[in-house]
Amino acid sequence: MTWTSFPFESQDTTEDQYTLLFQELADSGVVGGYHSGALQVTANASGMEVTIRPGSAIVRGHMVVNSDAHTVPISASASSERRDRIVLRLDPEANTIEPVVLEGTPGASLPPRPTQDKTGVYELPLAAVSVPQGSVSVPASALTDERPHASQRVGVWSTDTRPTFPQLGLLGYNTTLRRWEYPDRIGWHPLVESINWSTIEGRPETFPAAGHSHSWDSITGKPRSFPPGHHSHSWGSITGKPSTFSPSSHRHSWSSITGKPKTYRPSGHSHSKYLTSGSTIAWANGSKRVRGNSPRGSSTWYSVWIDGYNKFCKNTSSRRFKQNIRPHALDPADVLALRPVLYDRKPDNDGEDAPRDQYGLIAEEVEQHLPELVTHDEDGQTDTVRYDLLGVALLDVVKNLTERVRDLEDRLADKENPRP
Numbered sequence: 001m002t003w004t005s006f007p008f009e010s011q012d013t014t015e016d017q018y019t020l021l022f023q024e025l026a027d028s029g030v031v032g033g034y035h036s037g038a039l040q041v042t043a044n045a046s047g048m049e050v051t052i053r054p055g056s057a058i059v060r061g062h063m064v065v066n067s068d069a070h071t072v073p074i075s076a077s078a079s080s081e082r083r084d085r086i087v088l089r090l091d092p093e094a095n096t097i098e099p100v101v102l103e104g105t106p107g108a109s110l111p112p113r114p115t116q117d118k119t120g121v122y123e124l125p126l127a128a129v130s131v132p133q134g135s136v137s138v139p140a141s142a143l144t145d146e147r148p149h150a151s152q153r154v155g156v157w158s159t160d161t162r163p164t165f166p167q168l169g170l171l172g173y174n175t176t177l178r179r180w181e182y183p184d185r186i187g188w189h190p191l192v193e194s195i196n197w198s199t200i201e202g203r204p205e206t207f208p209a210a211g212h213s214h215s216w217d218s219i220t221g222k223p224r225s226f227p228p229g230h231h232s233h234s235w236g237s238i239t240g241k242p243s244t245f246s247p248s249s250h251r252h253s254w255s256s257i258t259g260k261p262k263t264y265r266p267s268g269h270s271h272s273k274y275l276t277s278g279s280t281i282a283w284a285n286g287s288k289r290v291r292g293n294s295p296r297g298s299s300t301w302y303s304v305w306i307d308g309y310n311k312f313c314k315n316t317s318s319r320r321f322k323q324n325i326r327p328h329a330l331d332p333a334d335v336l337a338l339r340p341v342l343y344d345r346k347p348d349n350d351g352e353d354a355p356r357d358q359y360g361l362i363a364e365e366v367e368q369h370l371p372e373l374v375t376h377d378e379d380g381q382t383d384t385v386r387y388d389l390l391g392v393a394l395l396d397v398v399k400n401l402t403e404r405v406r407d408l409e410d411r412l413a414d415k416e417n418p419r420p
Contacts (some may be wrong), residue, residue, distance in 0.1 A: 015092070016119060019061030027163075028116075028124055029150035031056045039066060039147060041086055041127035043138040048074045050086065050129065050138055052099055058150040059090045060122040064097035072099050074129060074138055077106055082131040085111035085146070087123040099126070106133075116164040124148065125161045162188065265378075266310070267348070315388065330396040334369040361385050 006021070007013040032038040038055025050072050056065040072086060083104040090097050100123070102112040114123035128144040146161055155163070155172030163170065166183040171191065174181050180191035197203065216222075235241075304312050319325070338361055345354035363382045367374040370393060377383040 022058075022061030026058050026061075027148070027150050027153070027155060028059050028122070029057060029148035029155075031058060031150050039088075039126060040145065041072075041129075041143055043140050043143055045137045045139045047137055048076055048135070050074060050127070050143065052086070052126065057088060057097075057124060059088055059097050059124050060116075062090055062097060064088060070099060072101060074101065074131060075103065076135060077131045077133050080107040080133050082106045083108060083111040084129040084131060085114065086126045086129065087114050088126060090122040090124075092120065101129075104131075110160060113160055118165060330370065330393050332397040332400040335393050335397045337369045339365055360387075 004017075006017045030039050032055060036055070037053050039057055040053045040055070041050050042053065043050045052066060052070045052072060054066050054068055056063060074084065085102040085104070087100055087102060088097055089100040102114070102123070104111045111128050114125050115121050116123060125146040125148070127146050129138060130142040130144075131138070132142075146158060148155060148157055148161065153170070155170065157163070157172055157174065159174060159176040162172070162174070162183075169182070171180065171182050173179070174188075177190075181188050182191060183189075304314050306312060340359065341362060343358050343360070344356040345358060347354050363374050363385050366385050367382055373386045373389050373393065374382060375384045375386065
């Protein structure tokens, strides 16, 4: 028989036909308000048991009523923590709907899923129970309420207690994902799809920035250097400044110089030309001389020298200018030890070339043998050789040589003309 219809008058309706009809009219679940407490599983931490409160439920078209609090024992966990689930089990073969504990696997994060067949066993979840290892009681914190409610076409469930065979168009609130969802032939979908920025209508184009700050490291594209703005620094705030500063090229007026000496000693120098007429030293008759261009006095020429005050003086040799006259003899070997040299003058302060290949003596070497021929400057440093006295020193050498020649002549004469 292909077509079957029911229920009709004077016609028997089987259990399977009745439940098939009624489960399409009312969802399986607890009867009553969501907060009514009907068939709620509770615990008082007094032992390994839980209590199911009075209430009624529709389980796949069948009605079950609990008129008094019902105690359900929970077995202890000998190993790791276990997750159990308490359900109302419809058994069509036994014609019963009774509370049953679906014991979980130790260490599993979820309790066993309830069985919800169209015609066979159907299990309506009431609560999940966490059973720690070695626990001796069930506290209220170990329970998770999972009761679905009937008499509505909008359901409430968790992810693992959703209806196994939901009708198209069914709407429910998922307590695990905290969203409204509905099923289709593929699976469960959120009632409101995720919203992205591009799908929002009337969104503003720009947003004024609120007061905030940025760390230097978070700024991109920053310049490597910054030209300093107009500012000033106190000398004390400058670090690493040099202790001295090389002066740059500049000039000072004579009047701005303080502490300048009243007189200046001339530095070593030379003249490339003879002095002109009218100068202190004039050119006349092939000599430089102190006096005027015409000879006066004895009409003779004098050797001159400069005293410590930079004045020209002449040597006077007359007895009337001398006193305490006494003999003085030099060792000819000291005179002969003097070393004539060629030398180049050092450049002056202006950097001009100085005379080269000059002939003379070194004052320091002369001082080692004939200190009386050397003069010193105001600082006591060896300065000048008295070349005018060098000729007098040579007289002792000449005398010594003369005496030696005469002695050699006498010896030669004795050899050539021996005496009888």
